[in-house]
Amino acid sequence: MPITLKKIDQYYQENYETIIEQFSKFLSFKSVSTDTAFEEELLSCANWLMQFIKERLNFNVELIPTVTGKPLILAKNHCGEDKKTLLYYGHYDVQPADPYDKWLSDPFVAEIRDGRIFARGAQDNKGQTFFVLKALEFLVQQNSLNCNIILLIEGEEECGSVGIEKALPELKTTLEAADLLLVCDTGTLSPLQGAITMGLRGICGLTVSLGGLRCDLHSGVHGGVAPNPAIELVRLLASLYDTNLRVKVPGFYDDIIAPTEEELAEAKKAPITDELYKQIAGAPPMGGEKGKDFHLRRSFLPTLEINGLSSGYQGPGMKTIIPQEAFAKLSCRTAFGQSSKKIIERLESTIKEMAPDYLELKITDVEAGGDGVRARLDSPHVQKAKQLLKQVYNGADPILIWEGASIPVVSNLCKTADTEPLMVGFGLEEDNIHAPNESFSLEQFRRGLIFTAKFVEDFASEQDNS
Amino acid sequence: MPITLKKIDQYYQENYETIIEQFSKFLSFKSVSTDTAFEEELLSCANWLMQFIKERLNFNVELIPTVTGKPLILAKNHCGEDKKTLLYYGHYDVQPADPYDKWLSDPFVAEIRDGRIFARGAQDNKGQTFFVLKALEFLVQQNSLNCNIILLIEGEEECGSVGIEKALPELKTTLEAADLLLVCDTGTLSPLQGAITMGLRGICGLTVSLGGLRCDLHSGVHGGVAPNPAIELVRLLASLYDTNLRVKVPGFYDDIIAPTEEELAEAKKAPITDELYKQIAGAPPMGGEKGKDFHLRRSFLPTLEINGLSSGYQGPGMKTIIPQEAFAKLSCRTAFGQSSKKIIERLESTIKEMAPDYLELKITDVEAGGDGVRARLDSPHVQKAKQLLKQVYNGADPILIWEGASIPVVSNLCKTADTEPLMVGFGLEEDNIHAPNESFSLEQFRRGLIFTAKFVEDFASEQDNS
Structure with a gap:
């Protein structure tokens, strides 16, 4: 029984x-x-x-x-x-x-x-x-x-x-x-x-740094002349997204197995509104690609997030330097169907292509953690x-x-x-x-x-x- | 005598x-x-x-x-x-x-x-x-x-x-x-x-931060949905420069009293080559606006430098978060003829205009330190x-x-x-x-x-x- x-x-x-x-x-x-x-x-x-x-x-x-x-x-x-x-x-x-x-x-x-x-x-x-x-x-x-x-x-x-x-x-x-x-x-x-x-979703990530200056430089003596790793890094990172926050890494949206209509309809049953989301997160759900459905962005599309940024002076007040180095931590959630390994390789090669040749580029902590x-x-x-x-x-x-x-x-x-x-x-x-x-x-x-x-x-x- | x-x-x-x-x-x-x-x-x-x-x-x-x-x-x-x-x-x-x-x-x-x-x-x-x-x-x-x-x-x-x-x-x-x-x-x-x-040159500066999230958020649960302050900040900062690294803040190059030909000729007597500069700074003199003369960039043009950047995780390895906040320290060297006070006001209002309305913008440490x-x-x-x-x-x-x-x-x-x-x-x-x-x-x-x-x-x- x-x-x-x-x-x-x-x-x-x-x-x-x-x-x-x-x-x-x-x-x-x-x-x-x-x-x-x-x-x-x-x-x-x-x-x-x-x-x-x-x-x-x-x-x-x-x-x-x-x-x-x-x-x-x-x-x-x-x-x-x-x-x-x-x-x-x-x-x-x-x-x-x-x-x-x-x-x-x-x-x-x-x-x-x-x-x-x-x-x-x-x-x-x-x-x-x-x-x-x-x-x-x-x-x-x-x-x-x-x-x-x-x-x-x-x-x-x-x-x-x-x-x-x-x-x-x-x-x-x-x-x-x-x-x-x-x-x-x-x-x-x-x-x-x-x-x-x-x-x-799957996951992968890396750390990117731009450096090469001998040390932090005086921003008056060297400002306008020395390449600024922090400026170059924010330009590089910003260039990974288009104006709609769609990721511009070639092939970033390849191989995605989209949800079926039935799956999407089921996902949409989640009892969550913009207002409720704002209560949970503190900000409205305005991340990810503009114009794409909330549930697609939340569950079915890959992401490229900046998880951390660091460069130069971070204390109170002003310190007038050109920072020796700047780095960012990036990670992706990959969509079902995609290879996390392939995505991280594409991100890495895009970064290499876009980095200025007059600074030292380092890419470390490259991890593809599962699909x-x-x-x-x-x-x-x-x-x-x-x-x-x-x-x-x-x-x-x-x-x-x-x-x-x-x-x-x-x-x-x-x-x-x-x-x-x-x-x-x-x-x-x-x-x-x-x-x-x-x-x-x-x-x-x-x-x-x-x-x-x-x-x-x-x-x-x-x-x-x- | x-x-x-x-x-x-x-x-x-x-x-x-x-x-x-x-x-x-x-x-x-x-x-x-x-x-x-x-x-x-x-x-x-x-x-x-x-x-x-x-x-x-x-x-x-x-x-x-x-x-x-x-x-x-x-x-x-x-x-x-x-x-x-x-x-x-x-x-x-x-x-x-x-x-x-x-x-x-x-x-x-x-x-x-x-x-x-x-x-x-x-x-x-x-x-x-x-x-x-x-x-x-x-x-x-x-x-x-x-x-x-x-x-x-x-x-x-x-x-x-x-x-x-x-x-x-x-x-x-x-x-x-x-x-x-x-x-x-x-x-x-x-x-x-x-x-x-x-x-x-004169000097002025400020600290800009974007925040508003309740805390660091899980980049899987919230990725693609929550606005990412680090992404938004790098986009904002990158938008302050055009592709030639000319500063796009309206009026940023107003009121400059350019050097006379004689002054520029004197400035050019400084015994400095690109090679020597690289030895001093570690990187070649590729900062500032592309196509502009070294001495103009070094002494006579205003600059907008990022002196510091901070957001989220900065330790070893990967931490898959959407950072609660991101901030940058910016400072300008102003050119002779310009008002440092006016330049910092223009920078501040440009940032306010460009910041996304779904995150909290804070501008602090605003200083105009002399012309x-x-x-x-x-x-x-x-x-x-x-x-x-x-x-x-x-x-x-x-x-x-x-x-x-x-x-x-x-x-x-x-x-x-x-x-x-x-x-x-x-x-x-x-x-x-x-x-x-x-x-x-x-x-x-x-x-x-x-x-x-x-x-x-x-x-x-x-x-x-x-």
Whole structure:
């Protein structure tokens, strides 16, 4: 007899204290991946997680070493060759907790206030990974885990996913067994309505600098004569856009697989107005190419953003210099269909062409971090998830989201495993991920647990449509 | 019988030790004007200098309070109503000595090495003011000071000269007596050849920022939708120049009094090639408006430079944000004939016009620091200085320099005193003014002393040509 949502909920309620205790332990590790000062904590966290999976789920667990030294956890059960296989991707590393003084409680000592659990990683992605683990544990306890599960939990999503990317080719044989990739590293728009993320953009970036002056020069002695790296850089950067803010890098809009009319119609259901956007962002949605639809710009078109600028004097008052150097940090979100590698190469060569030959051009930090992904509207997994989310959210239809953001490794995971993605997350804007006082609503955690347990059970019993 | 150069030299040689001792005392005061931490040292320095002038020159000395609290020294002798009057302008404040660890000896303990005296202010402007004082002392001792002298020595040239500028109207009656303004705050191109600075540009500047976002935004979630302050700022800044780097601010080239053919021909005598320039600056002289002559760009045309840029992330690697804000520091050198105040107003209104209305524009630190000045080629004082410099430099003809730089208060001093300027300095590029290990060649100091003593003696005996 199939498990009811009520039964899973009952499990959550009865085991609440144990869940919180285990979850708090998971959150106590300072598994900050970007800072090597936390290297040992990262390893301790991985070890604890492996132990947890081994003991509670009785999975076979391996620590896959990576080139970056940040280990990847691979865990599997043995259900049967003839059973379906679900690949779950998550990460146990977190963003730095700085600035510490803005936290109301210790970021690595979980605290529950107003129905939310506060800690770094509470949502992103320890929280969302933990409800998945608890959902699987529930199924194991019930003897209801009737499919093969591959857990791939990395320790460096917050700092580039280089290790997992490099490890993927060796994992290909293992991953190819998967019939579906489940990712719970996304969110929904409101606590009243679930969401399925139907697309992600890819990402790439670089740092460009212009220099060559011997030092900062006196702007009176040299002004009008010495080439000014700051002036030349702003001219170079401005020349990357036309007057409508359309990116002028040749080929920048090639290979885009545009959304179908149906997809665009679904995206437009997002309950967001210019006024609401201004409340969220502080400014009206006037970025991106003029005249293009809000949803196209937000989810389906590539971007070229300046993420940082630096040159010369930045203190109070005036300092009359011609700065020795000027640099900018640029990054692109690439559209589904595009190659992030190709886009960054095109940007790099355009910059090289446009830079003045009398200054020194340096291009560094060139990174192509993954391509865009898109789920099919007619996927049976999406259909199933929609039905289930409706039940979990008391009858409210879920929304479909095409995210402008990226989870770099997802596209490569889909390619390596030759499978489709299903991205269902329970995060909310108010969770403050990456910011001080990150938290996760325990109600959303509960929904995540119920959704995952039921989805996996149903997945196991479905006919293979692949 | 007129004093010979030899006799002044003899005085220098015989009093060398006393001169160095007094000069070293003057250099020991940490009279850093920009940092209030040094306020007491600045006052001690002013007091010592007043005492020195009183005791050694027997001048009447007053401390003129200023709105900035950085006192201005006014000193005068009483030679006679019918005598000519020379106004000397200098400053006793210095730049900060940072970075201290780059100094080979304590910046506030004078040390002589290889014929140079090392200390902060050794040249700029304690050194050049001190040879003037010693020259006057010599004339007083010889009973040969036959003109009225007005010394105006400020304590804030290195941080904006606001106090002296505001004090000028009240000093007008005193200053109007002057027949000539002597300034020794400039340099020459080589130790083999003297120089007269025939012109200075004016100066003005501002800080512009674009912001309005609630915080740094996620470049995936908001990219393509949120307006990017860094992109908008580089577009705004780039739009201030045409493709030839001619400044597009309306009226930016109005009111310029171009150099005469003779002046330009003199300016072109400066022994500087593109190759030499590249050695000095690190890059070839490709700044300023394309197609315009090097010397015009260097000395006679206004500039609009970006002195600083800042926005978003400036650390290593990539941070995928849309920065909350972006700002730039801009300054102009204005041409002779132009009003710095008018130019900065035009720049400000152009920026206001061009800024996008969906971001918050802030313009701060608006400063108009003085207009350009130019000395007349046919001035008898210039002619006299030329002859004298030739003698001081063993027969080498002096060069005439139209500086691209500014000494902000000079134009206003000329206007207030209704007099012409004579700018003769003995500084050299290797003095490292404003930098660590500032020094002044004692040979240049000696020449400065000889030149000043003889020039003042001759000035006193000339017929009034004004």
